[in-house]
Amino acid sequence: EDLTTDVVVIGAGGAGMAAAVEAASAGKSVVIVEKMPIVGGNTNRATGGINAAETKYQEAAGIKDTIQTFYDDTMKGGKNLNDPQLLRILVENSAEAVDWLNDLGAGLTRVTLSGGATNPRIHTPEDGSPVGPVVVKVLSQKLESLGVKILMETTAKTILTKDGAAVGIEAEDASGNKFTISAKAVIMAAGGFGANSKMVESFRPDLVGFSTTNHAGATGDGITMAQSVGADLTDIDQIQIHPTTDPESGYMFTEGLRGDGAILINAEGKRFTDELLTRDVVSANILAQTDGIAYLVTNAEMKEENASLAGYVKKGYAVECASAADIATLLGTDAATVEATLKTYGEAVKSGTDAEFGRTHLTQTLENGPYFILKVTPSIHHTMGGLKIDTEARVIGTDGQVIKGLYAAGEVTGGVHGGNRIGGNAVTDIIVFGRIAGQTAAADMK
Numbered sequence: 054e055d056l057t058t059d060v061v062v063i064g065a066g067g068a069g070m071a072a073a074v075e076a077a078s079a080g081k082s083v084v085i086v087e088k089m090p091i092v093g094g095n096t097n098r099a100t101g102g103i104n105a106a107e108t109k110y111q112e113a114a115g116i117k118d119t120i121q122t123f124y125d126d127t128m129k130g131g132k133n134l135n136d137p138q139l140l141r142i143l144v145e146n147s148a149e150a151v152d153w154l155n156d157l158g159a160g161l162t163r164v165t166l167s168g169g170a171t172n173p174r175i176h177t178p179e180d181g182s183p184v185g186p187v188v189v190k191v192l193s194q195k196l197e198s199l200g201v202k203i204l205m206e207t208t209a210k211t212i213l214t215k216d217g218a219a220v221g222i223e224a225e226d227a228s229g230n231k232f233t234i235s236a237k238a239v240i241m242a243a244g245g246f247g248a249n250s251k252m253v254e255s256f257r258p259d260l261v262g263f264s265t266t267n268h269a270g271a272t273g274d275g276i277t278m279a280q281s282v283g284a285d286l287t288d289i290d291q292i293q294i295h296p297t298t299d300p301e302s303g304y305m306f307t308e309g310l311r312g313d314g315a316i317l318i319n320a321e322g323k324r325f326t327d328e329l330l331t332r333d334v335v336s337a338n339i340l341a342q343t344d345g346i347a348y349l350v351t352n353a354e355m356k357e358e359n360a361s362l363a364g365y366v367k368k369g370y371a372v373e374c375a376s377a378a379d380i381a382t383l384l385g386t387d388a389a390t391v392e393a394t395l396k397t398y399g400e401a402v403k404s405g406t407d408a409e410f411g412r413t414h415l416t417q418t419l420e421n422g423p424y425f426i427l428k429v430t431p432s433i434h435h436t437m438g439g440l441k442i443d444t445e446a447r448v449i450g451t452d453g454q455v456i457k458g459l460y461a462a463g464e465v466t467g468g469v470h471g472g473n474r475i476g477g478n479a480v481t482d483i484i485v486f487g488r489i490a491g492q493t494a495a496a497d498m499k
């Protein structure tokens with residue numbers, strides 16, 4: 054049945070739900086379409102936290118960090134390809150994004166260090182459990198209290214236009230029935246295309262045969278749909294592989310493990326990298342090892358402090374090894390090498406200097422077993438490129454002009470992360486720009 058609403062949002066991931074909350078809070082009627090049987094998209098899989106600078110949580114923990122350092126780290130990590138204006142918006146609104154989520158009950162109060170960050174700024178639940186499910190939960194609850202309807206298993210097919218402006222969508226329900234949703238604003242929040250191997254290969258022929266950490270719905274629909282109505286793309290060939298995923302399933306092990314003290318060793322039992330370099334560099338360093346495989350070394354002490362690690366052990370991803378010799382047996386290498394690796398690393402932690410690889414964040418020695426070993430290889434994780442937007446989340450056309458009535462936020466957009474996304478910045482992105490998209494859409498229709 055055809056519907057009419059003020060705002061239609063495509064995709065019930067973090068960006069779409071944040072946009073819907075803001076548009077509804079501004080008094081607009083909102084309908085969300087979600088093609089999968091569950092909400093949350095890739096946001097459900099966000100394992101780390103949300104990056105933010107100059108937050109009250111950092112202050113309470115005595116962490117000195119600045120918005121400018123956050124900007125500089127992200128620009129450097131993104132290989133200077135980031136859109137400076139979009140990045141400025143991201144970092145300046147980051148602390149407020151954390152407060153906003155916590156006002157909704159997210160409880161993101163623990164601050165730790167993550168790859169590519171100069172200072173601890175990734176905010177996670179107090180027990181270190183993954184951020185994604187928490188964000189999805191609080192946004193879903195807020196939408197429910199606002200009375201916003203989510204049409205599940207409903208796929209947006211095309212954006213409808215009139216005189217060059219977006220005026221709604223054509224959608225298809227689970228039974229294949231087509232209907233239209235007329236709207237004054239269309240917010241595109243359909244996520245990235247990491248699960249669409251054909252699309253990945255079309256932009257990056259070198260990424261053939263990689264598995265992915267993404268949910269099955271990350272097929273880039275939003276990009277092709279918006280392109281059909283004249284949207285411009287940016288950085289579309291910038292695709293990130295996540296360094297530490299399960300070689301069989303692509304299941305991802307959070308970067309926070311390395312932040313909390315894990316090291317990487319190769320099949321020969323040796324370290325080969327500073328584990329806290331950016332994802333692109335750590336991924337390349339793993340791919341350079343035998344069979345493109347590495348092993349994350351964690352121990353029982355770490356498991357006590359990190360709920361994510363406890364979860365991986367419970368799910369059967371980790372092999373428990375009583376000693377360095379047992380690790381060597383698992384790897385098929387000699388005990389002396391693994392023992393030497395752990396000893397050298399332990400001494401580096403104690404002296405505060407990692408002479409071999411220059412890791413500066415040295416928290417625990419890993420001297421004591423039992424150990425939990427996770428076999429890892431890089432997988433396709435995040436598509437940095439996508440729709441070109443302005444700082445108010447309006448979609449820009451190939452003619453350089455704003456497409457009236459069309460807004461976008463989250464992984465479907467490009468420019469914020471440049472050539473490599475820093476871990477913890479995706480959640481900042483979806484909340485900051487999701488909110489802006491909802492606010493701008495509401496303001497533009499007055």
Ligand code: ADP
Pocket residue numbers: 063064065066067068069086087088089091092093094095096097207208209210242243244245270271272274275462463464465483
């Ligand atoms: P982001 O992190 O940008 O919010 P997510 O991957 O978390 O992105 O969410 C995007 C959501 O959009 C997913 O739940 C996905 O299933 C949904 N989606 C993708 N394509 C469509 C489509 N054509 N119609 C409706 N929903 C879609």
